[in-house]
Amino acid sequence: MKGVKTIFNISLKARFGSLKLDLEYKGSKRVLGVFGVSGAGKTTFLECLAGLRKVMSGQITVAGEIWLDTETSCFVPTEKRHIGFVPQDHLLFPHKNVLGNLEAGKARALQSGRDFQSILKKVVAVLELEPLLDRSIDQLSGGERQRVSLGRALCSGPQLLLLDEPLASLDLRMRRKIFPFLIRIKEAFELPIVVVSHNPTELQVLCDDVLILENGRNVMTGSPNELFASDSLFNVAKERGFENVFSGTIIEKSDQVDCLSLSEENGNICIQIPPTDSLLGDRVLVSIGFENVLVGLERPRGLSARNCLSATISRVENAGTRWLVHALVVDAVPEFVVEVTYDAIEALHLESGLRIYLVFKTSSVTTLNG
Amino acid sequence: MLWAVVASLLVAVPGLTIAYLLARREFFGKKVLSTFTTLPLVLPPTAVGYLLLRLFADDGWLGRERLGFDLDIILSWKAVVIACSIMSFPIFVRTARVAFEEVNPRLERMGRTLGMGRQKVFLSITLPLASRGLIAATLLGFTRALGEFGATIILAGNIPGRTQTLASALFSAQQSGNETLANQLLGVALLVGFIAVYTTERLASKRSLRKEQTG
Numbered sequence: 001m002k003g004v005k006t007i008f009n010i011s012l013k014a015r016f017g018s019l020k021l022d023l024e025y026k027g028s029k030r031v032l033g034v035f036g037v038s039g040a041g042k043t044t045f046l047e048c049l050a051g052l053r054k055v056m057s058g059q060i061t062v063a064g065e066i067w068l069d070t071e072t073s074c075f076v077p078t079e080k081r082h083i084g085f086v087p088q089d090h091l092l093f094p095h096k097n098v099l100g101n102l103e104a105g106k107a108r109a110l111q112s113g114r115d116f117q118s119i120l121k122k123v124v125a126v127l128e129l130e131p132l133l134d135r136s137i138d139q140l141s142g143g144e145r146q147r148v149s150l151g152r153a154l155c156s157g158p159q160l161l162l163l164d165e166p167l168a169s170l171d172l173r174m175r176r177k178i179f180p181f182l183i184r185i186k187e188a189f190e191l192p193i194v195v196v197s198h199n200p201t202e203l204q205v206l207c208d209d210v211l212i213l214e215n216g217r218n219v220m221t222g223s224p225n226e227l228f229a230s231d232s233l234f235n236v237a238k239e240r241g242f243e244n245v246f247s248g249t250i251i252e253k254s255d256q257v258d259c260l261s262l263s264e265e266n267g268n269i270c271i272q273i274p275p276t277d278s279l280l281g282d283r284v285l286v287s288i289g290f291e292n293v294l295v296g297l298e299r300p301r302g303l304s305a306r307n308c309l310s311a312t313i314s315r316v317e318n319a320g321t322r323w324l325v326h327a328l329v330v331d332a333v334p335e336f337v338v339e340v341t342y343d344a345i346e347a348l349h350l351e352s353g354l355r356i357y358l359v360f361k362t363s364s365v366t367t368l369n370g
Numbered sequence: 371m372l373w374a375v376v377a378s379l380l381v382a383v384p385g386l387t388i389a390y391l392l393a394r395r396e397f398f399g400k401k402v403l404s405t406f407t408t409l410p411l412v413l414p415p416t417a418v419g420y421l422l423l424r425l426f427a428d429d430g431w432l433g434r435e436r437l438g439f440d441l442d443i444i445l446s447w448k449a450v451v452i453a454c455s456i457m458s459f460p461i462f463v464r465t466a467r468v469a470f471e472e473v474n475p476r477l478e479r480m481g482r483t484l485g486m487g488r489q490k491v492f493l494s495i496t497l498p499l500a501s502r503g504l505i506a507a508t509l510l511g512f513t514r515a516l517g518e519f520g521a522t523i524i525l526a527g528n529i530p531g532r533t534q535t536l537a538s539a540l541f542s543a544q545q546s547g548n549e550t551l552a553n554q555l556l557g558v559a560l561l562v563g564f565i566a567v568y569t570t571e572r573l574a575s576k577r578s579l580r581k582e583q584t585g
Contacts, residue, residue: 052483077482079486084483091474091480104486107485156484
């Protein structure tokens with residue numbers, strides 16, 4: 001860890017009604033996810049980070065800046081914390097138009113020595129807000145409002161972006177449209193981000209580290225794939241949409257299918273996916289359900305399924321009532337996780353180090369963006 | 371009518387402050403303050419007038435003997451303004467308080483996350499969002515001041531050209547049998563009252579529409 005800068009150093013103890021918050025987290029990953037059932041204290045945790053709630057004892061240091069230290073009676077008020085907060089219900093100012101909302105944090109951006117016009121230009125470009133600038137808030141759709149809310153937070157020149165279930169108020173179709181903007185934000189703005197979500201896929205794609213909250217305590221911390229595939233979380237995560245998620249580049253297009261390259265190293269690993277609106281060369285995120293992948297000991301012949309990847313089992317583990325096979329195709333591609341029955345493990349002698357073939361249908365691949 | 375305008379303006383600053391405190395802050399004695407500000411609404415206006423008269427009388431708490439100088443309130447234009455202000459204060463504060471309470475406090479908190487201090491949040495978020503309700507409060511306060519009779523007649527009397535208000539002028543005209551003047555004054559009262567209340571109604575319906583649209 002030498003040389004790696006700590007971004008978050010948080011320890012909090014507080015009681016809000018029946019919720020007792022008691023957690024510690026220290027990490028150097030830029031994007032931190034917070035996962036938990038409702039009532040676990042996710043939003044309260046975020047509000048404590050924002051300084052909107054007072055805590056009994058604790059410390060909050062973000063990117064070297066101390067915002068709270070109850071031992072030295074240090075409490076930096078919300079307006080001085082340089083945060084951007086995006087709530088799930090957008091909370092745009094109804095008496096201002098879109099541009100007015102984006103300019104709401106202009107004074108702080110200027111105070112911190114930022115060039116507001118260049119931030120505004122970048123935000124408008126990244127979130128595609130140009131056609132909306134003159135509109136009033138009641139003329140916007142749910143997805144547009146959430147984009148403006150993201151833009152408003154970014155325009156204020158924050159040092160930390162707090163996203164409180166930014167997609168939760170949107171329907172599935174709208175969520176798919178807005179999700180790519182969150183990915184763009186992560187890539188375009190070099191900001192520490194804390195994102196609260198009850199959707200494992202969102203956290204898988206966005207976060208480097210995830211904190212699992214249960215009754216106000218962080219019961220687990222780790223990488224999203226590792227945590228959601230663990231025996232204590234797998235069932236809950238799967239119910240909420242936890243799947244294999246990969247990103248790749250479109251390298252071929254036809255009316256029937258697109259070809260996605262998952263890795264160009266080690267001899268172009270490609271899969272066929274249903275046709276997308278994306279163009280050749282676009283980065284696309286796809287997901288494949290764990291139960292939609294078959295495991296074979298030999299390369300199958302005469303099958304209609306178009307995708308067959310050679311892989312090596314890295315581990316076989318029990319996740320609650322289910323069995324999971326983790327398999328690595330190549331180092332540059334995240335591990336595939338395949339759900340199998342115990343019978344299959346016994347019959348095929350599936351164990352770590354075994355060479356296998358992963359087979360799945362084109363139609364079992366879902367595009368998450370594009 | 372001029373006195374009613376002056377009284378409405380006079381009420382605005384302390385009225386706004388108290389309405390905001392009652393709507394947004396928790397403090398010791400909040401209910402007592404709320405009760406005191408509402409009291410003139412439930413007391414007989416003549417009782418309020420008599421109370422003010424005792425207050426400003428020579429031997430009263432704000433009288434010549436205690437202060438050492440004469441504020442020269444009783445039976446002057448100042449008495450009209452004070453009586454109208456006190457009587458319109460409760461309706462202004464209550465309406466303004468509701469206007470502030472209708473502003474979603476989470477919007478104010480969003481302002482703070484964008485770097486706005488409390489003062490800026492009040493000026494650029496709370497006040498504009500409560501503005502329709504505050505205009506309605508001012509109009510209702512104004513009509514209350516315009517119709518003030520009981521407290522004014524005791525503290526300021528009914529001196530034509532000096533302390534006579536629309537209400538007391540109408541009373542005098544009716545008592546002296548001057549029906550033409552009484553009718554004219556009635557017309558003015560009806561017109562001003564209608565415009566004020568109609569405007570308030572319109573503002574209230576726009577407010578509820580905006581609330582629906584913004585959740």
